[in-house]
Amino acid sequence: MSGKGVPTLDRAKVLENAVTSIQLGIEDYQLTQGDDGNPLRAVSSARNLFAGVLLLFKYKIAMLADSPEHAASLIYKARKFKPYLDQNGVIEWRPELERNKTIDVADIELHFEGLGIRTDWAAVNTLQRCRNDLEHLHPKHPLEEINKFLLDLFPLLRDFITYELSENPAALLGETWEVMLRNHQFFAQNLEEVQHQWEDLGVMAHTRELFKTCSCPACGSPLLEPNREDLQAGVPFDYSEFRYNCLACNQSDSFIELMEEELRTTRENPFDDEEIITDCGSCGAPMFDLSEGHCHLCGYAYQPPKCSGCHTPLEGYEAENGSLCDRCSEYAHYDDEYEPHIS
Template sequence: MARQRPTPMLDAAKLRENALTSIRLGVEDFECSRHQGGDPARALSAIRNLFAGVLLLFKYKIATCVEDPADAAALILNPPEVLPRSDDAGGIEWVPVGNFKTTTIDVGTIRKRFEAFEIDIDWDVIRTLQDCRNHLEHLHPAHTLGEVADFVAELFPVLRNFIQLELGESPAAILGNAWKIMLLHHNFFIDTRQQCEEAWSEACVPEGMESWLNECKCPGCGSTLLAPAQESLDAGDTVEYNDDRFQTTCIACGYTVLIAPLMIVALERAHSYDPRDGDEPSLEGCNQCGRRTFLIHEQSCLWCAAELEYSECEICEENLTQADQDSGGLCSNHAHAYEKFMRED
């Protein structure tokens, strides 16, 4: 077997410098995208640079967990393939084949390295960043500036905690003006979101649908900063009873649209199913209010709070559905048997 070449050395300082440069460029692109009327090319560049910068900063942290530059390189470079071979004694041994690759570890492996070294991070935000990058790369980048703006606000505390707690440095010192921009935007986002939440408290959103209101995004830009349209509030309309005309306005881009369909789409997305996998629906139209907000397993409607009058068959205790409610508390089989008995009597 050919002798393996030694593991390459790693310049951790260069890794750190590249990480901070990418983050600064990402924030600059974000600012430019906002001031250029929502330039989708700048938004795409922003999320690319931020994603690359954050991952490089994570890799830098991993590299600093060891003292030997060769060990640092081994931690962040993709290792050679490990294959079995005979040990000439009737058994096998597993040996690496080839050399360390020139490519570095992906998000999944970074997370494993962090777990191994007990480095804590909010992986939900990182997953959101990755999904946002993929969405911009492959789908409709012209309609996601608001989504990028939301993400920059959510990324702020993750970067702050990581730089302070894991790197032991000051975010303001190493990121400079980019950090000031992130701080201002984060504060604006938090204040605006609170104002939106307070405004919705006057709109009479059905209690069961409040959590789905929080899942809504602007169809125009992807932002979650949605407020009740002032015109709807001034007209005395409510979401619960005037969903056919109650509108929401996006604070980020000014787009105005009915709020009820957005909430129901968010609900349906969470309850999507594939019958090819043997899944069954968990959501259906409500017989009382007509909206597709009736949870089958909970036997109640999230919009109008309607519940089943009869939940179990009086004879066999089988669970009843909305379709069984006109049978007087009997399942379809026993209702059919009862009707047959009455006809013969």
């Protein structure tokens, strides 16, 4: 506290707490590993790691303050504003801070926007959802969830510590950084390897990108490789028959059925009760997206017939009735009816 009970903030302590939270999160993560590991520690790991990220964000904001009082005004939530008279008799409006309540994720994002601080908010939101899922939904396979958590966390921390804090991640986090690096590299290398395997089979780039969003229905892992039995048997890659295999739990099932399910559950349907995913008119796979007008497997894009008069795309019923849109058809009918005939 400083003069007249004004709250202050020790930003060095904020950084210390951030590092401690991240270190505790990684210690919890290590306790989940091995045959005798406790998967329930995954919840504590995610909680501590996410708290550490938010503390680093708050530390960055506090770095921009010119005094401990100013730092407190940026980090603590303002309950209300009160007028004060300064030494010159000028009225100032000052926030009355809630000393036990700091800014939340939404507040931090607004602070960052106003102060020109950058981070990967898409990754932050993913981490928050993962933390929430582990805490509230109690997934059957928390280790896979925490592995995905760390996969997103590593590059976020690396970039933020390096570019926003101007620190060396290894120096700041010590051995904790080495543990994170090993896990991230292992997971990322396996993910890259399975993508190369699908590429070698001739799966198109946009299909591989979609497949990255798929996860094993049995354990939730995204490490899905081409089925080795199919490869060894020389089975040609066929969308209706070829299978994937999960590296984490060895589950095996249809590649195309998994992709189809991913599309049906992730694509918004603007057509109410109509099917949005249907069979492709080119490759036959059930992966043609009516909302986007193309197949997510072979890339076939449907080009609707155009009006021979104004060249606008015809609606389905218009194409069935001829080559003109309703408007041009009306004009043609009008011309036929009222055009003067020479006798």
